[in-house]
Amino acid sequence: MPRWNTDTRPRLVQAAVDLFTAQGYEATSVTEIAEAAGLTKPTFFRHFRDKREVLFAGQEQHAQIIADTVADAGADTTVLEAAACAVQTLAERFTEDRRDFNVRLAQVVAEAPDLQERAIYKRAALADALRDALAARGFGPARAGIAADLSIRAFYEAYSDWLTSTGEASMGELVTRNLTAARTGLNDLA
Amino acid sequence: MPRWNTDTRPRLVQAAVDLFTAQGYEATSVTEIAEAAGLTKPTFFRHFRDKREVLFAGQEQHAQIIADTVADAGADTTVLEAAACAVQTLAERFTEDRRDFNVRLAQVVAEAPDLQERAIYKRAALADALRDALAARGFGPARAGIAADLSIRAFYEAYSDWLTSTGEASMGELVTRNLTAARTGLNDLA
DNA sequence: GTCTATACAATGATAGAC
DNA sequence: GTCTATCATTGTATAGAC
Structure with missing residues (x-):
């Protein structure tokens, strides 16, 4: 595990849960989540196999x-x-x-x-x-x-x-x- | 249930299992399955919620x-x-x-x-x-x-x-x- | 090794015509 | 009930920047 950017995953998780809570799961796209965390879509998929998996981190x-x-x-x-x-x-x-x-x-x-x-x-x-x-x-x-x-x-x-x-x-x-x-x-x- | 075209679902199932067996599940698209059954993609999705569901028909x-x-x-x-x-x-x-x-x-x-x-x-x-x-x-x-x-x-x-x-x-x-x-x-x- | 940029195939939904 | 057509989104792949 690298020491830098070690908070990337938690940031994605937090952004995802926040957006899902506010607008609903289906109404939220992966692109939205990534951008809310200051990242891009491919980065999201480097950390989580699919959109569902982000909710089961930990x-x-x-x-x-x-x-x-x-x-x-x-x-x-x-x-x-x-x-x-x-x-x-x-x-x-x-x-x-x-x-x-x-x-x-x-x-x-x-x-x-x-x-x-x-x-x-x-x-x-x-x-x-x-x-x-x-x-x-x-x-x-x-x-x-x-x-x-x-x-x-x-x-x-x-x-x-x-x-x-x-x-x-x-x-x-x-x-x-x-x-x-x-x-x-x-x-x-x- | 209408009497005509009552074999649409079985035909889709058969085509799906045949193609999956021959080329693999991921290598087979829904469009392929539908066309192998003489139908189109939207028709497939009218009968099955998603690509996975066709294998659990019955x-x-x-x-x-x-x-x-x-x-x-x-x-x-x-x-x-x-x-x-x-x-x-x-x-x-x-x-x-x-x-x-x-x-x-x-x-x-x-x-x-x-x-x-x-x-x-x-x-x-x-x-x-x-x-x-x-x-x-x-x-x-x-x-x-x-x-x-x-x-x-x-x-x-x-x-x-x-x-x-x-x-x-x-x-x-x-x-x-x-x-x-x-x-x-x-x-x-x- | 982590992220970005871009392009891409496929899923699954939708609207309207037959 | 099926078809055509179009569409947003998922998820993958390739390139390269830092």
Whole structure:
């Protein structure tokens, strides 16, 4: 990573979110975003694969965080414990000062089907990363898949709660609550 | 639906899959597809929202099949039974004569990230439909979500098996096997 | 190695005629 | 319901400047 111009990406992200919020996602062109950041269209596409990707900047490391956490978990942890640990660690990145930004982001995503599709893809990528990490620890594919789905689901429900709540609970607490609810549902299953 | 030109969509689908298989997805333009079917580009877009959607024609009713099956299940069925019933009913649409087409389709999807994203979106839509249908029957949200994820996962693993196997097992049988494996994994979870 | 300038193919939308 | 026609935008490629 070069030291100069290291704020190019954040500037593009900020310009994009501002414009999307003000005029809507589809009504905003990539050229507009680039010029609002004092750059040009080709530069935008050098930093982001496509127009959608700019709204998911900062999530690049999420899969790695999950993989690392599972790999570093104690030797005697169960599948569910390892999976829970992974999403708990991920939750730490969702600090209170990032809540407003995430709320605005969710509002933009809600209005554009293209963005919802990308968001679902990101969720699936996280579930895959978690499942693979669990499988790499020796848990069977069926168990790994189920534990991954269950934990990622709890995480996203917590994320939704976090966005709609008024800040009385941290993301970590909400993840814990939703994981508990999931385990209860699991027991009621059979 | 008009009686004339009722084969327009199938013709477009066939032309698309043929061209994608021959030259690749990205190397084939919508104009090419339309002209190969004796039509024009705007006509293509009247039938399919975008270039990707043409490869998922025929899946429009899948969500409805799942919803209907769950709604029609016996009053004393458990969550897992209702969910299993739904994917089993869906499996009936994957008859042996459609296997070759699905194999070609999977090959095209495998080469284009855009298509994989759309495929994942379709899977998520099925999981949502199943979860909603289960919730509508009074099963709690946690149980409904887990049962939906688990059953859809088993379905897709069965689909993958169905494509790679050489026809000795039907899609229904493969779904049954994967559902059984999932239930075993579920018991090993706690 | 990062950005600009320019040109380009293709997607996807739109308006109007048959 | 399809066609012609036109259009803005996405996303890529090539050149070169700093």
